[in-house]
Amino acid sequence: MRGRNKPIDQIKIAKERIVILFDQAEKAAESKKKGSADRYVEMARKIGMRYNVRIPSNLRRKFCRKCKRFLYKNLSADIKEEKGFLKITCINCGKKMQYRKE
Numbered sequence: 001m002r003g004r005n006k007p008i009d010q011i012k013i014a015k016e017r018i019v020i021l022f023d024q025a026e027k028a029a030e031s032k033k034k035g036s037a038d039r040y041v042e043m044a045r046k047i048g049m050r051y052n053v054r055i056p057s058n059l060r061r062k063f064c065r066k067c068k069r070f071l072y073k074n075l076s077a078d079i080k081e082e083k084g085f086l087k088i089t090c091i092n093c094g095k096k097m098q099y100r101k102e
């Protein structure tokens, strides 16, 4: 026994950490800590890249596709609901995104 996690465990842990980091980003954004929220997203993306884990689609829509900043209503994003779609504009870079509302 070398005491190392099996790759499958590492992937499971990586996925859990990504979810936790997005949760922390959400809380930081709630307290208007924009910079902290962006750092949590960056950490989550790095974990995803290192372990080759895709960020779940429900979390991917929480950050800008272009500049990767955390998107939060009235803080870093302009979010409108229209005909079952969420229309999101990143306040930082102006990128427009559209998602079907869940």
Ligand SMILES: [Zn+2]
Binding pocket: 064, 065, 066, 067, 068, 069, 090, 091, 092, 093, 094, 095
């Ligand atoms: Zn952006």
